[in-house]
Amino acid sequence: xxxxxxxxxxxxxxxxxxxxxxxxxxxxxxxxxxxxxxxxxxxxxxxxxxxxxxxxxxxxxxxxxxxxxxxxxxxxxxxxxxxxxxxxxxxxxxxxxxxxxxxxxxxxxxxxxxxxxxxxxxxxxxxxxxxxxxxxxxxxxxxxxxxxxxxxxxxxxxxxxxxxxxxxxxxxxxxxxxxxxxxxxxxxxxxxxxxxxxxxxxxxxxxxxxxxxxxxxxxxxxxxxxxxxxxxxxxxxxxxxxxxxxxxxxxxxxxxxxxxxxxxxxxxxxxxxxxxxxxxxxxxxxxxxxxxxxxxxxxxxxxxxxxxxxxxxxxxxxxxxxxxxxxxxxxxxxxxxxxxxxxx
Amino acid sequence: xxxxxxxxxxxxxxxxxxxxxxxxxxxxxxxxxxxxxxxxxxxxxxxxxxxxxxxxxxxxxxxxxxxxxxxxxxxxxxxxxxxxxxxxxxxxxxxxxxxxxxxxxxxxxxxxxxxxxxxxxxxxxxxxxxxxxxxxxxxxxxxxxxxxxxxxxxxxxxxxxxxxxxxxxxxxxxxxxxxxxxxxxxxxxxxxxxxxxxxxxxxxxxxxxxxxxxxxxxxxxxxxxxxxxxxxxxxxxxxxxxxxxxxxxxxxxxxxxxxxxxxxxxxxxxxxxxxxxxxxxxxxxxxxxxxxxxxxxxxxxxxxx
Numbered sequence: 001x002x003x004x005x006x007x008x009x010x011x012x013x014x015x016x017x018x019x020x021x022x023x024x025x026x027x028x029x030x031x032x033x034x035x036x037x038x039x040x041x042x043x044x045x046x047x048x049x050x051x052x053x054x055x056x057x058x059x060x061x062x063x064x065x066x067x068x069x070x071x072x073x074x075x076x077x078x079x080x081x082x083x084x085x086x087x088x089x090x091x092x093x094x095x096x097x098x099x100x101x102x103x104x105x106x107x108x109x110x111x112x113x114x115x116x117x118x119x120x121x122x123x124x125x126x127x128x129x130x131x132x133x134x135x136x137x138x139x140x141x142x143x144x145x146x147x148x149x150x151x152x153x154x155x156x157x158x159x160x161x162x163x164x165x166x167x168x169x170x171x172x173x174x175x176x177x178x179x180x181x182x183x184x185x186x187x188x189x190x191x192x193x194x195x196x197x198x199x200x201x202x203x204x205x206x207x208x209x210x211x212x213x214x215x216x217x218x219x220x221x222x223x224x225x226x227x228x229x230x231x232x233x234x235x236x237x238x239x240x241x242x243x244x245x246x247x248x249x250x251x252x253x254x255x256x257x258x259x260x261x262x263x264x265x266x267x268x269x270x271x272x273x274x275x276x277x278x279x280x281x282x283x284x285x286x287x288x289x290x291x292x293x294x295x296x297x298x299x300x301x302x303x304x305x306x307x308x309x310x311x312x313x314x315x316x317x318x319x320x321x322x323x324x325x326x327x328x329x330x331x332x333x334x335x336x337x338x339x340x341x342x343x344x
Numbered sequence: 345x346x347x348x349x350x351x352x353x354x355x356x357x358x359x360x361x362x363x364x365x366x367x368x369x370x371x372x373x374x375x376x377x378x379x380x381x382x383x384x385x386x387x388x389x390x391x392x393x394x395x396x397x398x399x400x401x402x403x404x405x406x407x408x409x410x411x412x413x414x415x416x417x418x419x420x421x422x423x424x425x426x427x428x429x430x431x432x433x434x435x436x437x438x439x440x441x442x443x444x445x446x447x448x449x450x451x452x453x454x455x456x457x458x459x460x461x462x463x464x465x466x467x468x469x470x471x472x473x474x475x476x477x478x479x480x481x482x483x484x485x486x487x488x489x490x491x492x493x494x495x496x497x498x499x500x501x502x503x504x505x506x507x508x509x510x511x512x513x514x515x516x517x518x519x520x521x522x523x524x525x526x527x528x529x530x531x532x533x534x535x536x537x538x539x540x541x542x543x544x545x546x547x548x549x550x551x552x553x554x555x556x557x558x559x560x561x562x563x564x565x566x567x568x569x570x571x572x573x574x575x576x577x578x579x580x581x582x583x584x585x586x587x588x589x590x591x592x593x594x595x596x597x598x599x600x601x602x603x604x605x606x607x608x609x610x611x612x613x614x615x616x617x618x619x620x621x622x623x624x625x626x627x628x629x630x631x632x633x634x635x636x637x638x639x640x641x642x643x644x645x646x647x648x649x
Contacts, residue, residue: 032448032451036451084435086382086435086439136627141627142623142626142627143576145435146572146573146576146626147623147626149382149569149572149573150569150573150619150622150623151619151623152569153566153569153570153616153619154616154619154620157612157613157615157616158612158613158616160612161610161612161613164610164612165610274443274446277439277442277443280435280436280439281436281439281440281443284433284435284436285436316451316454317450317451317454317561318450319446319447319449319450319451319561320447320450320451321447322443322444322446322447322450323443323444323447323448323451324447325443325447326440326441326443326444326447327444329436329440329443330422330426330437330440330444333426333430333432333433333436333437333440334425334426334430334432335430335432
């Protein structure tokens with residue numbers, strides 16, 4: 001009994017701590033808004049009413065959450081074997097491009113064949129993009145961090161090349177033609193929430209299950225703990241590094257597929273807007289834990305969705321919402337101490 | 345292809361490579377003290393916007409350069425607080441700083457989009473006053489370009505020939521040992537980060553005040569990330585950073601040459617050249633890299649209590 005009470009008090013403690021941290025972040029951002037001559041209270045009112053104040057706003061938050069859930073997973077899984085995948089951004093772009101190729105090439109197929117093809121292509125694209133750093137790391141040549149970072153800059157250029165060179169619609173050079181209805185992920189409840197949400201939730205659950213209850217999970221944790229010891233005990237280190245990196249890339253690729261097929265319905269230039277990097281931050285703040293990823297994605301999604309509206313109503317550039325996001329991250333990273341912990 | 349166009353290509357390659365050299369030098373100092381700053385892109389953006397705004401307001405480009413340096417140093421102090429004082433993860437803190445820079449620079453630069461400024465004055469390379477005017481204009485560089493390579497030597501001298509530099513490198517190799525030998529790792533890391541920010545600010549100032557002479561959101565276009573790659577490429581050595589910046593400039597020049605000679609290649613694909621060259625070089629040098637990375641790069645110093 002005492003154990004359960006302890007657990008509850010710990011959860012309550014954490015909840016209060018995070019709430020205070022978010023409050024502090026909002027206070028700091030309000031200060032910046034004041035300096036630049038905007039009314040912070042009105043801005044926050046807009047932000048919360050637009051996101052949590054209506055069913056529509058809430059559904060938009062969920063929509064924004066979908067790619068974050070999946071890109072965070074693309075970071076959390078490789079992290080378990082000690083790989084730092086900052087490449088979600090690039091893997092997402094390439095995955096989206098592969099899926100788009102499928103949507104444009106096989107547009108006469110019915111949805112129940114076309115969508116699985118696009119999903120597989122998207123995952124394949126992300127996995128291929130992640131294979132490069134994974135392989136280079138596994139053979140001990142170059143650190144995966146720096147290669148994933150560089151490939152992030154290359155991927156949007158490749159996507160741009162494909163759009164400008166081959167795929168752009170007759171009307172518009174910066175995007176492809178709208179996908180045929182069969183290439184669109186189904187949406188629910190008359191909102192923009194699409195099937196990608198199920199992908200994200202299922203993948204998170206799967207991730208939790210595999211890490212906790214399977215041999216693979218055990219071996220991955222062993223590698224993450226001490227790679228040399230794991231290798232000596234007969235685990236194929238190279239194989240794991242490459243495969244896990246590719247699975248991470250595949251997840252990011254799936255997020256890209258979900259964005260173009262479920263959200264935009266078209267491949268746009270620079271459609272990602274830092275989703276891959278956000279996935280990294282969310283995963284890191286959540287300590288790579290599935291439940292934490294879910295909660296942090298929700299918070300970040302509120303900020304991003306609300307920011308869209310601030311831009312419209314308050315005449316602020318869209319990028320400004322990055323400040324609120326960053327300050328929230330700063331505060332969480334700084335782990336402020338609000339009350340002295342009592343020593344037992 | 346005429347000599348004029350080749351010289352023109354070289355000239356613009358020098359212009360676009362200068363900001364990168366400064367930023368790389370700054371990152372070398374930071375990483376030598378043991379701190380990776382992934383937020384370099386954001387720091388450069390804020391510096392570029394501050395520099396541009398101050399130049400536009402005051403009409404004095406040198407004041408703008410100063411503002412950019414200060415902005416870079418101060419922004420790095422945020423990272424310093426997180427990773428040094430609060431012992432947060434460096435990669436995550438860096439990325440958060442990057443987002444911060446995206447937002448803050450957009451806010452600062454908002455009212456300066458499309459504004460025009462008088463950039464840093466350009467001075468003809470000495471001894472070339474006899475050239476025809478058309479050619480001479482290609483050899484007119486601003487002060488920051490002339491100072492870029494000397495700056496690399498200065499950073500080299502500071503890192504490898506002064507007590508402070510020795511202490512800085514010692515902290516980057518093993519903060520506990522450095523502490524035991526009477527140095528203050530935290531203070532040294534703060535100082536290193538400030539210096540790194542000032543140099544990144546110089547690079548960014550060159551970009552917005554001397555090279556493009558405009559402000560546009562996300563005008564650094566990945567230079568911060570290239571600089572981080574070049575630090576590894578140059579094996580954490582300031583003088584080799586010159587070679588790194590030259591490779592980048594060379595790639596830019598190659599790209600411009602191809603375009604001006606009418607080769608039908610998408611400019612987007614050509615834009616990938618600097619990244620791909622950097623990657624290939626990293627792969628080619630892969631085996632030796634380990635020996636020169638500061639040993640405690642990315643590690644948190646917990647103090648010695």
